[in-house]
Amino acid sequence: MSRGDLRYSYAGDPSATPSDAVRFLVGDTNPNRPLLDDREVAWAIAENPNQNIAAAVLAEHLFGKFAAQADISVGPVSKSYSKVAELFKKKADQLRSEACKFAIASFPATKIASKDALDDDQTLTRPAFSVGLGDNVFAQQINDDLQGTRFNGFGY
Numbered sequence: 001m002s003r004g005d006l007r008y009s010y011a012g013d014p015s016a017t018p019s020d021a022v023r024f025l026v027g028d029t030n031p032n033r034p035l036l037d038d039r040e041v042a043w044a045i046a047e048n049p050n051q052n053i054a055a056a057v058l059a060e061h062l063f064g065k066f067a068a069q070a071d072i073s074v075g076p077v078s079k080s081y082s083k084v085a086e087l088f089k090k091k092a093d094q095l096r097s098e099a100c101k102f103a104i105a106s107f108p109a110t111k112i113a114s115k116d117a118l119d120d121d122q123t124l125t126r127p128a129f130s131v132g133l134g135d136n137v138f139a140q141q142i143n144d145d146l147q148g149t150r151f152n153g154f155g156y
């Protein structure tokens with residue numbers, strides 16, 4: 001994509017649109033020096049509804065883009081793309097960290113009726129053995145016969 005094909009829009013209000021929010025988070029807010037195409041931003045948002053993750057994906061993209069370019073020095077003037085790349089890598093890590101702060105673990109539960117139906121289904125392969133809560137004869141509870149003796153370093 002040549003620079004003339006680049007589509008760029010940023011209204012300056014991250015609360016207005018997801019696109020503006022993601023551009024803000026990445027740091028692509030200068031219309032005179034656009035880094036990302038609107039289509040790239042739209043794709044990242046479609047793939048990752050969490051705006052921090054979408055921004056992290058784009059920051060990683062920019063990391064790769066700048067890391068692939070060589071540092072240049074001509075006389076007293078130099079451009080250090082590797083430093084810019086490193087900044088985008090740090091930005092991506094920070095954005096992913098922010099996204100994880102409010103992540104909620106999800107443990108899908110199996111209803112007892114569903115579990116019972118699976119247990120009753122004779123067409124399913126049964127495990128070679130099954131262990132229940134009370135099946136371990138070596139398991140001891142705190143109030144069992146070991147009370148007052150030292151067990152595993154604890155006074156139980």
